[in-house]
Amino acid sequence: MKLFPIAADALFYASCCFLLVLGVLRYFGTPLPLALLAAAAAALAIGAAVFLIKQKRQNKKYLGGAEERKRAALMTHLALAPPEEIKALLLHALETNGQQAELKEGELVLNGSPVALLFRMAPALQDDVAALVRTYGSKFTLICSDLSPEAEELIQSLNVRTIEAAELYSVLKETDSIPEKLLPPVPSRKSRRERFRAVFKKSNARPFFVSGALLLLMSLFALFPVYYLAAGSALLLLSAGLRLLAPA
Numbered sequence: 001m002k003l004f005p006i007a008a009d010a011l012f013y014a015s016c017c018f019l020l021v022l023g024v025l026r027y028f029g030t031p032l033p034l035a036l037l038a039a040a041a042a043a044l045a046i047g048a049a050v051f052l053i054k055q056k057r058q059n060k061k062y063l064g065g066a067e068e069r070k071r072a073a074l075m076t077h078l079a080l081a082p083p084e085e086i087k088a089l090l091l092h093a094l095e096t097n098g099q100q101a102e103l104k105e106g107e108l109v110l111n112g113s114p115v116a117l118l119f120r121m122a123p124a125l126q127d128d129v130a131a132l133v134r135t136y137g138s139k140f141t142l143i144c145s146d147l148s149p150e151a152e153e154l155i156q157s158l159n160v161r162t163i164e165a166a167e168l169y170s171v172l173k174e175t176d177s178i179p180e181k182l183l184p185p186v187p188s189r190k191s192r193r194e195r196f197r198a199v200f201k202k203s204n205a206r207p208f209f210v211s212g213a214l215l216l217l218m219s220l221f222a223l224f225p226v227y228y229l230a231a232g233s234a235l236l237l238l239s240a241g242l243r244l245l246a247p248a
Contacts, residue, residue, distance in 0.1 A: 006054045012209070012243060014047030016236045023216040023229050071169045073182040075145040079119040086117055090143065093177035110141045113161075118144035126150045133158065143168060208239035 018039045025035035078086055087108045094101035094110060101110050108115040116132045118124050123146040132142065142155065142162045155162055163171070172178045212235030219228035 006051055009054055009243065010047040010051035012205075013050045013240065014043040015213070016209070016240050017046040018043035019213055019216045020233055020236060023219050023225075023232065026220055027225055027229055067169075070178075070182070071165060074169060074172070074178060075119065075165050076121070077179060077182045079121050079145065083117065086119070089172075089177060089179070090115070090117075093172050093175045096175035096177065097171050114140045116140050116142050118142060120145060122146075123148040124151050126154050129154050205239040205242035208235045208242065212236035212239060 021042045022035055022039040025038060026032070030038070081089075084106075087103065087106075090108060091101050091103060099110060100112070101108065103109070108117075114136055116136055118128060118132065120128070124144055125148050129142075129147075129151045132140070138158045138160060140160060142160055144162065145165050147155065147162070147164065169178075212232045215228045215232030215235065219225035219232060
């Protein structure tokens with residue numbers, strides 16, 4: 001985990017806090033040395049708090065992101081692997097996990113019921129589930145990557161046990177059965193919402209911060225500082241909001 005982006009964020013919020021506190025205190029007539037001291041103390045407190053919070057969040061995000069990428073790579077691997085390889089992999093993992101799994105006439109059986117494999121690059125549809133029901137009836141276990149909401153509703157209505165991507169990944173990880181070489185996940189096409197959010201990046205916070213900081217500095221010397229103070233504070237708050245909420 002890299003600490004430089006966290007330190008940069010902490011410095012950013014500390015600078016915003018310093019300028020806001022300094023501008024407000026000077027507007028109400030606080031002596032400059034006292035205003036500088038109070039602003040510096042508030043900035044140090046905010047910077048330290050932001051650094052600790054972001055460090056904790058980034059640790060969780062890094063671990064979660066790495067797990068998500070590995071799980072996606074595993075699902076891609078299973079979608080492209082031969083059925084025999086998948087069955088051998090699942091048999092080893094399920095047996096190691098303490099479940100009653102076996103191969104009968106080349107078919108995987110789990111706890112006495114046949115296992116249907118449904119690994120797709122995209123979430124499985126209702127038609128995919130319907131084809132399995134025509135083959136196995138309602139007495140089977142479905143091991144799959146992901147299901148569409150409609151397919152999941154159909155499976156639940158039939159009371160069929162499913163082992164989806166998250167549970168399957170946990171079983172394979174706990175039994176140390178994940179293949180060493182996995183194909184990278186295929187990147188999905190960005191939706192309109194994702195493209196819209198890409199416009200509001202964290203980098204857009206920089207010009208707002210510079211403009212707000214200059215206005216707050218000018219408020220220290222202007223004849224009517226309230227306008228500069230209000231506009232600069234608004235720009236700094238907008239910049240902090242983009243930095244906090246906007247995607248990277």
